[in-house]
Amino acid sequence: MGFKLKVIIDCCRKNTYATVGIGAMIVFIAMVLVAGIAASILVQTSSQLEMRALSTGQETITEVSSGLKVSSIEGLNSSGVITKMAVGVTGRAGTPDIDLSQAVIEISDSSNKYVLSYGGAVCNSSSIDGSIFEIANFGDAYDFDIIVLLDADNSCLSSRPIINYGDHVLIAINTSSIFNGLAPRTDVNGLIVIEEGAPGIIGFTTPSSYADTTMELQ
Secondary structure, three states, X not given: OHXXXXXXXXXXXXXXXXXXXXXXXXXXXXXXXXXXXXXXXXXXXXXXXXXXXXXXXXXXXXXXXXEEEEEEEEEEEEOOEEEEEEEEEEEOOOOOOEEHHHOEEEEEOOOOEEEEEEEEEEEEHHHOOOOHHHOOOOOXXXXXXXXXXXXXXXXXXXXXXXXXXXXXXXXXXXXXXXOOOEOXXXXXXXXXXXXOOEOEEEEXXXXXXXXXXXXXXX
């Protein structure tokens, strides 16, 4: 009787040990699966963050290190108002090719604001005879035109006006069409916005009186 009881107790103990071992194995497998899933999520997230950081870094470098520089602004005095304006622009160091056909000009005289786009006309400096303000194509109420002063690789064409570092062009704006001319003491602000990089900044106040035919504004 005692022997049978001992055998039964031993069998119960063995079954208990087996159950505990299977449970521990299930828990271990579950932990491995959870750890694997968590690791894959972390790897995927880190890859996405790395790609975003790289893209953001490249865009920031392009935005900071490239853009359009406004070198000068001159205006034509006609009967006491500025009727035409020539904005000299060039690409900043490190700037990739700039397609001026995709550029827009936002300009305001503190009372009205206009947005101008490329009008399709490019004039080369070799065809200029006398004042640049005598050129026929000088924009209108909606558009600006381009006067090329320096373009070594002949990339600034009417069909695709592209400038690169070292090129120098004038943005021709007809202020008589958009503002009915700029009177003395007028605050003028604007931006020449390009696809990539910092925009060119227009900001000046016209003189208190116009003594000369050609006025340096900025």
